Amino acid sequence: MNLRTAACSALLLCLPFAARADRADRPRPGSTRPATTQPATKPSGPDTGPAEPLRGVVDRAVTTEGQVVGRDGPLTYRATAAHMLVKDETDKLKATIFFVAYERTNGPGAAERTEGSGSEGATGSAAPERHSRPITFVFNGGPGAAAVWLHLGALGPRRIRLDEEGRPPAPPYALTDNEWTWLDFTDLVFIDPVGTGFSRPAEGEKREQFYGVEEDIYWVAEFIRLYITEYGRWLSPILLAGESYGTTRAAGLSERLLDRFGIALNGIVLISSVLDFQTLRPGSGNDLPYVLYLPTYASIAWYHRRIEDPPAELPSLLREVESWAMSVYGPALTQGAALPRKQRDAVIERLSRYTGLSPEYIDRADLRIAPDEFRKRLLETRRALVGRFDGRITGDDPHPTADSPSYDPSLSGYLPVYTSTFNDYVRRELGFQSTLPYEVLSSRVMPWRFPDSGTGYLYVADSLRDAMIKNPHLRVFFASGYFDLATPYYATDYTIEHMGLSQRLRRNIERGFYYGGHMMYHHRQSLGKLHSDVAAFVRRAVRKDQ
Numbered sequence: 001m002n003l004r005t006a007a008c009s010a011l012l013l014c015l016p017f018a019a020r021a022d023r024a025d026r027p028r029p030g031s032t033r034p035a036t037t038q039p040a041t042k043p044s045g046p047d048t049g050p051a052e053p054l055r056g057v058v059d060r061a062v063t064t065e066g067q068v069v070g071r072d073g074p075l076t077y078r079a080t081a082a083h084m085l086v087k088d089e090t091d092k093l094k095a096t097i098f099f100v101a102y103e104r105t106n107g108p109g110a111a112e113r114t115e116g117s118g119s120e121g122a123t124g125s126a127a128p129e130r131h132s133r134p135i136t137f138v139f140n141g142g143p144g145a146a147a148v149w150l151h152l153g154a155l156g157p158r159r160i161r162l163d164e165e166g167r168p169p170a171p172p173y174a175l176t177d178n179e180w181t182w183l184d185f186t187d188l189v190f191i192d193p194v195g196t197g198f199s200r201p202a203e204g205e206k207r208e209q210f211y212g213v214e215e216d217i218y219w220v221a222e223f224i225r226l227y228i229t230e231y232g233r234w235l236s237p238i239l240l241a242g243e244s245y246g247t248t249r250a251a252g253l254s255e256r257l258l259d260r261f262g263i264a265l266n267g268i269v270l271i272s273s274v275l276d277f278q279t280l281r282p283g284s285g286n287d288l289p290y291v292l293y294l295p296t297y298a299s300i301a302w303y304h305r306r307i308e309d310p311p312a313e314l315p316s317l318l319r320e321v322e323s324w325a326m327s328v329y330g331p332a333l334t335q336g337a338a339l340p341r342k343q344r345d346a347v348i349e350r351l352s353r354y355t356g357l358s359p360e361y362i363d364r365a366d367l368r369i370a371p372d373e374f375r376k377r378l379l380e381t382r383r384a385l386v387g388r389f390d391g392r393i394t395g396d397d398p399h400p401t402a403d404s405p406s407y408d409p410s411l412s413g414y415l416p417v418y419t420s421t422f423n424d425y426v427r428r429e430l431g432f433q434s435t436l437p438y439e440v441l442s443s444r445v446m447p448w449r450f451p452d453s454g455t456g457y458l459y460v461a462d463s464l465r466d467a468m469i470k471n472p473h474l475r476v477f478f479a480s481g482y483f484d485l486a487t488p489y490y491a492t493d494y495t496i497e498h499m500g501l502s503q504r505l506r507r508n509i510e511r512g513f514y515y516g517g518h519m520m521y522h523h524r525q526s527l528g529k530l531h532s533d534v535a536a537f538v539r540r541a542v543r544k545d546q
Helices: 148-155 213-230 245-261 288-303 314-334 341-355 359-364 371-377 415-429 461-470 489-497 524-541
Strands: 017-019 058-070 073-087 093-104 135-139 158-160 175-177 187-191 238-244 267-273 384-386 394-396 438-441 475-481 509-514
Touching (some): 073 213, 135 148, 148 158, 148 187, 148 238, 148 415, 148 524, 238 245, 245 267, 267 524, 288 314, 288 341, 288 371, 314 341, 371 384, 475 489, 489 509
Parallel strands (some): 238 267, 475 509
Antiparallel strands (some): 017 438, 073 093, 093 187, 158 175
16 A cells, blocks of 8 residues: 655544533334343453453444334334454454444345344354345544544434534434435444544553554454454445545555455445545645635635626536636646736636635735635625535634634534434443543544655555456445535545546546535435435445446
8 A cells, every 4th residue: 555645644623522421221212122232341451450351352232223214114223332342363452443333124135133143252142144235334534533423414324403404403402313324225334443432442552553544544444354254244245435534544445455354345435535635735835725625615605605696506607617727727826926917817816706705815825725714714704704614604703813713613513413412322222331431523543643654645546546456346436515625526526537547447436516515414405415326326336247
């Protein structure tokens, strides 16, 4: 795996945040069977005394049954919340990785295990039967983000309750049944990497083993290997779904799983992706991001009515902006100070039209508008900030004379929603009890380690390319929001077009665009569109006649 790195940390989500909730005992609505709990094993360590032998790799497993009405009718499922005990080959415990898994129990190919069945490591009984349904391993990014965002935002059987536009309500918050759950078409395993959620290094283990680009890929790959072994899923169609830095992780995993364990993936869903960090970090010597961010600036300016005589439909504006950005704006920036004044003035005029910013400001900025500057300046006359994760969302600017935004209104409003609802859900409905804080966004993983070799920016698109070459059946779906200032959609387009794939393999790549931001699934219609797009993609990815 060739990982080129930046000296700057490429962090998308990570903030110090932790929350906990009191123990609750209300059963899950629609539950058909009480929770069953596997007795915990005792990890060894200098402060725990003599250890019992580790009986397997799945610890503290709690199983519940649930039902939700999906797009195709009633859907029943089995949920398992547990720790995976990740050990080295000497059986020494290295970390505990928390996960929540859902298996559909009705419909074609659904699991039909009897009470108490499972792997020897999980429950002490015989190995499970083969599963024909696809299984998707899901994670968020950060680094430092737990999987709760995709879990309760879009994919799981329960989701956070937002308004139609995806804005959070006033507290207290609530969950609702998710009619767009991906359980319609795939089983799901939500993984919290070490340092996030309830996942922690084992006592006495050095944190440096887990907190880095290659280290993270190593341990998540090990989790996936252990899971499909313990639950008998080696012959199931296997997919990955990641968001934000989770797409970086997924690209690395695609090659690692294939080369190290012989696990060939059927498909990967990359939501708000970043495979080439050069496309996101504008600055001296790197003009490329200014070009790639411009269509997103135009989307947000259009939404806030900062564009004169805007077209009624956003896509028509974006086609115009994309064409101009590549044919005129990019070449103009490459000329630097040699750009003739007449051409410079024409570029300033067009940038002002597309961004809603004043010509005077664009001139002072030397034609180069960084994302945080755009967030700060677009609505400065209203003393408002534009959201980074969703440019539709705004908030009051407490420091209007400062040079950069002091917070992100499209993140701060959602943190308590996800934290409160998951802390209640995992205990009350899934039956998993823990006094640890559930780390939704954690600083525990800092500093994040980058590979020592190479220079430049973190780049993992070559890992994905190599996996696609070695496994030509692998299909990849990219989902992007028009209003995302963290991972702009045009940067994803640029990355795809520069992966060096043959025409045959390019046909294995699909794209989806959504009326929303980084978490485009917050917008109700986009949540439904994402579901239908991915359902169709998975059907193609697991088709046997490819």
